[in-house]
Amino acid sequence: MRALSVFVAVLLLVVPVAGTTSPAAAVSESPAVVEAPDSLALDPVGPSADGPVDPSSPQTGPSQIDESNLTFRTLSAPADADPRRGSGFRGANLGPALSFSVADAGAAVETEAVVDRIENAETSTERQRLILAALSRVERDEVSLHSRQSEAFRAHASGNLSDREFLDELVRISATAREYDRRLEAIDALAEETDGFSSPTRLDELQVALQVYEGPVRDIALSTARGDRSAVEIHVASTPNSVTMAMIVDGEYVRETFRNDRWDRGGGAISNDEAINATTVAYPETAALREPDAFGAGAVQRITIPHEYGLLRAFVSGGTEQVFVEHQRIDLDAFPDTERSSETGDGFNVTVERSYAGGPVTVTVLDEETGDPAPDVTVTKSVGDGDSRTIGTTNADGVVRTLSPAESYRITVVDEPRVVVVDDLRPIATPRPVDDE
16 A cells, blocks of 8 residues: 555656665765756765765865866767757656656655565565565666667667657656665665665665766756756757767756766776776866765766866766766856857847857847847847747847757847848867867
């Protein structure tokens, strides 16, 4: 009956999925979750020797690098790949929202059943056997998640899944991984309560591995599908072995990339220091802003660098000693990886700050005569030979933002009868990690 009640409650309430949790040994130290649908919160920052690091806290003391040369390297599809790319607005959608909730409820029911069986064991020996069996089941389920995600990569890259279907599947995988994460927390607590028994090391290793299936873009896509926040444009680029997703939300550029070709699932253990070194080599400019924080176990380490411009989260694989999952959050007002194009006419001075494919593009419209911002002006974007589509109206600072296409595009400023066109715009090169250049 308790399992049934959980299923009904989750299905009817369509409860948003909580944020990522750290491995069981550190749950009490780092319990941060995505709590408010209208605020962007990434995965929690893992605890260091000095306690949790607050990603919103700026670095103390002077920066260790010249800010004029600042860049935020970012993981993308393999350099020799030809990704399938798409970009579109994602808003509330009852169908996917309900499917996410049913999937959540199904996994939650199984968690309740696992807990019930363990709690009702008649002997300590039986209790231990059930704990180990439940852990083995999650290990098998993680393998299934990896297979599902890999198949989704291939299906989207080949054109057999639409952008929306692909994103929906990635969100379902993320939600399921998060429920498995919760199940491991419950198993760990039960293990600690069992006489003469403690949690196996592989529980912590598995919990870190499950976190690679979660990400900030997936979290926000889930919130928009459920109607918890307004529609948002999402860039998607896939190859048979990778995906990159990006968006602009709440004044920040948010991006996540997953690279199967850089993950050695059979690789050996990697230490904190080895993972920090790999991340520092790959992202030298970001690592110079603040000391990286490592947290993980076994073959996967999670590295976090909260800095004054945002946050980098990287997962490093044993075996390859490379970052295979990257999450980034960057303040748009300080975004450095742009090149400027300008056009003046019809009373406007229009500046377009171009970035790489899937990166943020900032359009600024000023009054040509006074130099003051021009608010409430419509701005459109057309890609290649496609039709122009409105990306928004300028704010009080004369600014509107969009995501960069991978091909040439045109920005048009329209305030009838005045029109200014900035044509033949092209994305700049993506600043890749050093080991992926």
